[in-house]
Amino acid sequence: MARKRIIAGNWKMHSTISQSLDYIQTFSSFDVSDKVYLAVPYTAIHPAANACKDTNIVIGAQNMHPELKGAFTGEISIGMLKEAGAQFVLIGHSERRHVFKEDDSFINKKLLRAAEENFLSFFCIGETEQQRENNQTKEVLKNQLTLGLANISSKQMNNIIVAYEPVWAIGTGKTATPEMAQEAHSYIRACLAELYDDTIAQQLSILYGGSVKPDNIAELISQKDIDGALVGGASLKPDSFSQLVKNSG
Numbered sequence: 001m002a003r004k005r006i007i008a009g010n011w012k013m014h015s016t017i018s019q020s021l022d023y024i025q026t027f028s029s030f031d032v033s034d035k036v037y038l039a040v041p042y043t044a045i046h047p048a049a050n051a052c053k054d055t056n057i058v059i060g061a062q063n064m065h066p067e068l069k070g071a072f073t074g075e076i077s078i079g080m081l082k083e084a085g086a087q088f089v090l091i092g093h094s095e096r097r098h099v100f101k102e103d104d105s106f107i108n109k110k111l112l113r114a115a116e117e118n119f120l121s122f123f124c125i126g127e128t129e130q131q132r133e134n135n136q137t138k139e140v141l142k143n144q145l146t147l148g149l150a151n152i153s154s155k156q157m158n159n160i161i162v163a164y165e166p167v168w169a170i171g172t173g174k175t176a177t178p179e180m181a182q183e184a185h186s187y188i189r190a191c192l193a194e195l196y197d198d199t200i201a202q203q204l205s206i207l208y209g210g211s212v213k214p215d216n217i218a219e220l221i222s223q224k225d226i227d228g229a230l231v232g233g234a235s236l237k238p239d240s241f242s243q244l245v246k247n248s249g
């Protein structure tokens with residue numbers, strides 16, 4: 001079975017409600033025929049999800065807490081996200097890991113919660129520049145996969161997309177070469193075959209993220225194991241993001 005091509009945008013802490021609605025209106029006017037995923041700020045989820053009801057834009061969140069409710073000031077639960085209209089969540093994004101110090105075990109709890117709730121997760125992994133320079137890329141990826149996916153069943157893997165995002169390439173303008181990205185993706189698939197089986201490894205979508213732009217997406221996506229992209233900066237403007245989606249086809 002051919003894997004679906006998936007393009008997702010991560011707006012990070014950008015866009016108020018009105019800016020999000022303006023974006024959606026402009027993006028929709030560009031007639032992008034492919035489905036796209038947008039991880040928007042929490043405040044924009046509900047209005048954006050309403051505005052996207054009859055479109056091919058799927059709205060999601062950038063993070064969530066693993067508990068269903070409780071004394072977790074400033075946090076958000078999966079039930080809140082679902083009721084607001086989110087259809088997916090990013091888990092383990094490098095900014096959560098490195099700026100907010102989230103570790104693999106906390107990320108695993110979030111993945112387990114999303115899996116239990118049949119909610120789609122984009123599980124982000126990737127090595128730092130130092131780890132790549134020390135030849136630790138494979139070890140880091142294997143560890144993040146093994147710890148992050150602990151106790152996630154084969155069936156629950158249907159609701160998980162992996163995003164390989166080398167930390168040194170996020171928001172820096174430095175993109176992994178298509179060959180470097182392909183090597184990492186093929187290794188991730190081998191790890192998934194070890195953790196689960198060949199069928200799961202072959203069916204699971206693995207996205208590349210890290211300074212993806214309209215002019216480098218085609219070459220990245222032409223690689224055998226790259227099934228799409230998670231895009232930060234270039235998803236912030238509807239014209240560049242729609243061009244990127246078109247160039248990925």
Ligand code: PEP
Binds near residue numbers: 231
């Ligand atoms: C990201 O935020 O996941 C990302 C890949 O950002 P950028 O495209 O800006 O590097």
